[in-house]
Each structure stands twice: as C-alpha cells, then as structure tokens.
Amino acid sequence: MQPEYERELEAEIDRELKGLQALSAPRTLAARVMSAIEGQAEMAWYRQPWQMWPAALRVGSLVVLLVLFGGLCLAGQRLEHGEEFIGAAHRLGHWLSGASALGNAVSVLLNAGVLAAKQLGTGIIVAALVAVALGYAMCLGLGTVCVRLAFARR
Amino acid sequence: MRNYQNMVFSTAMRLVANQAEAEDIAQEVFLKAYVRFDDLRDSPTAGGWLRTVATNMSLNHLSRYRSRWSFFSELFSGGGEEDEKEPEFEAPESIEEELANDDRRTLVEQALQKLPPAQRVPLVLYHLEDLSYEEIATKLRVSLGKVKIDIFRGREALRKKLRSRIGEETRAA
Numbered sequence: 001m002q003p004e005y006e007r008e009l010e011a012e013i014d015r016e017l018k019g020l021q022a023l024s025a026p027r028t029l030a031a032r033v034m035s036a037i038e039g040q041a042e043m044a045w046y047r048q049p050w051q052m053w054p055a056a057l058r059v060g061s062l063v064v065l066l067v068l069f070g071g072l073c074l075a076g077q078r079l080e081h082g083e084e085f086i087g088a089a090h091r092l093g094h095w096l097s098g099a100s101a102l103g104n105a106v107s108v109l110l111n112a113g114v115l116a117a118k119q120l121g122t123g124i125i126v127a128a129l130v131a132v133a134l135g136y137a138m139c140l141g142l143g144t145v146c147v148r149l150a151f152a153r154r
Numbered sequence: 155m156r157n158y159q160n161m162v163f164s165t166a167m168r169l170v171a172n173q174a175e176a177e178d179i180a181q182e183v184f185l186k187a188y189v190r191f192d193d194l195r196d197s198p199t200a201g202g203w204l205r206t207v208a209t210n211m212s213l214n215h216l217s218r219y220r221s222r223w224s225f226f227s228e229l230f231s232g233g234g235e236e237d238e239k240e241p242e243f244e245a246p247e248s249i250e251e252e253l254a255n256d257d258r259r260t261l262v263e264q265a266l267q268k269l270p271p272a273q274r275v276p277l278v279l280y281h282l283e284d285l286s287y288e289e290i291a292t293k294l295r296v297s298l299g300k301v302k303i304d305i306f307r308g309r310e311a312l313r314k315k316l317r318s319r320i321g322e323e324t325r326a327a
C-alpha cells in the first residue's frame with residue numbers, strides 16, 4: 001500500500017462521510033418509546049430496573065445485602081477461631097452418640113467440618129458461601145426465565 | 155428526546171444497516187436514558203452518552219444476532235459483495251427536486267449501507283464516531299492489523315461504489 005495513495009483515499013472518504021447529515025428517525029420512534037415507558041411504569045416495582053425502585057427500597061435492599069455480607073464474613077471468622085463452636089460440636093456429638101450410631105456419624109462430620117473450616121480460612125469459606133448463594137440465584141434466575149418463556153408462548 | 159432521536163437513529167442505522175433493527179436499538183437507547191433521566195436531564199454530556207450507548211448497543215446487536223464468522227471474517231473483505239443482502243433503505247424521493255449536495259449525501263449514504271459489515275462497521279467507527287484504530291480493534295475484538303485492512307478496503311470499496319453511482323447518475327442526467 002502506498003502511503004500517498006492511502007492518505008489521499010482517507011481524506012476523500014473522510015470528507016464524504018463527515019459531510020453526511022443525521023438521518024431522520026422514523027415518525028413512529030417517539031410513540032414507540034413513550035408507549036414502552038408507559039408499559040414499564042405500569043409494571044410492579046420489583047419487575048422494574050433497580051434504578052427505578054422507590055428510594056426507600058433501594059436503600060433497604062442495599063442494607064440487606066450489606067448485612068448479609070457482614071454476616072457471612074462474621075460466620076467465617078467465628079468458624080475459624082471458635083473454640084466454643086468446637087466445644088458445642090463436641091457436646092452435640094456427645095448427646096447424639098448416646099442416642100444412636102447416627103449421632104456418632106454426625107459428630108464426626110461436625111468435627112471434620114470445624115477442622116476443615118479452621119484449615120481453609122475465612123476467605124475460602126466466604127467464597128464457598130458466596131458460590132452457593134450465586135448458584136441459588138442462578139437457579140432462581142433460570143426458573144424465572146423458564147416461567148417467563150412459558151407465559152410468553154401463550 | 156426529539157433533539158437526539160435523529161442522531162441516535164443515524165448512529166444505529168449506519169452500523170446495522172437495517173431500518174427496523176436501528177429503530178429497535180434507538181428505542182432501547184431511549185429506555186436506558188429514561189432510567190437515568192435524573193442524571194441526564196441537565197447534563198451537557200447527554201448527547202455523547204446517548205451516542206456511545208447507541209454505538210455499543212448496535213455493536214452488541216451485530217455480534218449477538220449475526221454469526222461472528224460471517225460478520226468479521228476476511229471472506230467478506232474480498233469479492234462476493236453482489237451476494238450481500240440489499241439494505242432496507244428508502245430511495246430518494248425525486249432526484250430532480252433535491253439539491254446537488256443532497257444527492258451526493260444520499261448516494262454516499264446508500265453506498266455506505268451497501269458495504270459488507272466487516273468493512274462498514276470499522277469505517278463508520280473511524281470516520282463518524284472518531285475512534286482510533288486501537289479502540290476499534292478493542293471494541294470489535296479483532297486484531298489491529300485486521301482493522302486497518304478492513305478500513306482500507308472499505309474506503310476503496312466505498313470510493314468505487316460512489317464513482318460508479320455518480321457515473322450512472324451523470325449518464326442518466
């Protein structure tokens with residue numbers, strides 16, 4: 001490719017394209033947008049985008065999410081450093097072991113869980129809990145999509 | 155909305171080259187703007203925001219609804235342009251009634267719409283949206299070299315189409 005030819009070509013096309021004016025939008029566009037906005041406004045608040053929720057609900061949802069996150073972090077920390085939790089697990093295991101062989105198995109499982117929690121650390125536990133929450137949300141979302149598709153076909 | 159509807163529609167139309175799809179995209183852009191109406195109402199950058207959203211939504215639309223292979227493939231860059239689907243574009247009402255500049259703009263617009271997407275999209279992004287080669291490569295997720303080649307071929311194809319159309323018009327006149 002020759003630079004001179006390229007420059008001349010670029011300048012010509014740039015001139016042609018920059019000289020274009022805006023195309024006229026179809027007359028139906030404004031009406032379509034207004035109708036869609038009205039349709040959206042009639043939807044229940046929880047079906048609207050989060051930004052359109054009432055301010056109190058937006059703040060509330062943020063607080064709930066923060067509390068959940070804080071709870072997860074706290075639970076992870078407790079599991080890691082909780083001697084009392086180990087003791088409680090032992091006591092629970094003791095009570096159950098007296099009842100049946102099933103109790104022994106539960107006790108072993110609980111102890112294993114506590115040990116695993118201590119070994120893994122807070123980060124991994126929180127990550128695992130978040131992964132479970134995300135999995136749950138994904139199932140919920142897929143279910144919603146299926147329901148909407150089912151209704152949309154009617 | 156009336157101040158920006160032509161700009162938003164033009165942006166979408168020049169990228170997707172289909173009036174119905176461009177109208178759908180424009181509608182989605184204004185719905186997004188409605189959600190952020192409080193921020194945009196008095197913002198001096200509202201026009202820029204709308205233009206960027208229209209561009210991004212058009213590119214998303216193209217990559218979602220057309221096979222990436224046929225869209226960005228080198229195959230499109232070569233011949234076979236005659237096999238391209240004719241874009242839905244309104245014909246000029248009456249050539250005699252329009253001024254020479256309007257005629258030319260209409261011809262450019264039509265020639266642009268007839269380019270294959272692999273050439274038209276980077277060409278529009280470069281010349282009309284003022285993006286750099288690097289920005290286009292990032293947006294289209296293709297190599298910098300491919301962007302440069304597609305734009306060069308697009309310019310050549312556009313000039314060829316324009317010259318042939320102008321020649322036809324001159325002969326007809």
